[in-house]
Amino acid sequence: MSMLPFFEWMGRLRLSAFFLESVWPTPIVQNIHLIAIAVFAGSVLVVDLRMLGRGLRETPLAELARSVEPWLIGSFVVLVLSGIPQMTSTALKQYYSPFFWWKMQAVLIGVIWTVTVRRRMSMRTEAELGPVWPKVVGLVSIAIWTSVAVGARLIGLMG
């Protein structure tokens, strides 16, 4: 089943027309998106570095993960909300861009990884986890979200 009709429908939304016909909304949501990226990256890195045995080593992993979770979830919500008008207003460009699909698949994998394996692991006591698995989970997390950022930037640069 092709998703092309869905993307054509998104392109016809009034929201899309509004963003295409006015000057400032697009740069404004792009900037909100970029600031949310920085908050999201910080929230991810604080815990991932900790899993790698670096960074804030003296704070227990579970405590650290719990205390940044509101920022992780909050910034992700802002990313989705500020991403929607950028996607719908350029729907066909996105549909035909290989980097858009690369990014979205990486986001999907990242979300699943974060709410399942990574979350379950970060909430345990470290003695149970041993030295190896937290490092693997943290590295995979950093790799997935880096590939999201790379794919996203290339949509704009390479089409």
Next chain:
Amino acid sequence: MVRSVFEWIDVMPMSIAWRESLNGYPLLLTAHVVSMGLVAGIIIFWDMRLAGVALKQVPLSKFQATMFPWMTLGLLINAGTGAAMVFSQPMRYYPNFYFWMKNGFLILALINMLYFHARIGKTVADWEHDPVMPFAARMAGYASLALWAGIIVAGRMIAYSGLVPAWWIGLDLGS
């Protein structure tokens, strides 16, 4: 004076070669954005710790000792790729309103940082375990958050070289 430096770089063979490279700019810009996540992500959490809105249980000196090396790594990549982009297209950035705005915010953020470490930072050991920092430290945190938001926004807006005040266009720096 400033213009002649940018023009001097513009005709350097290496600048021209980088400018004409097909993949150079996409690679630099992508590395710039990814390393921004490392730099700004850590700085934002440092600032939010100072402001008293996140990571309240982490002592500042521990944060500085364990997270600043990572921030510095990000900063080296970030500043390096940023400088390389300016080096490869100096006459694109010279007339750009937001390029200078971003540099202005960077200087203000640096001043804020130096001021913090020279003044408030000296007494860190006395209050770093408090969940709420002294007023001056909280203000330094909020100021840095605002400045880094400004740096990120001005950086993104470089792509919108036409969305600038009329008086700036009147300066006619591009010709």
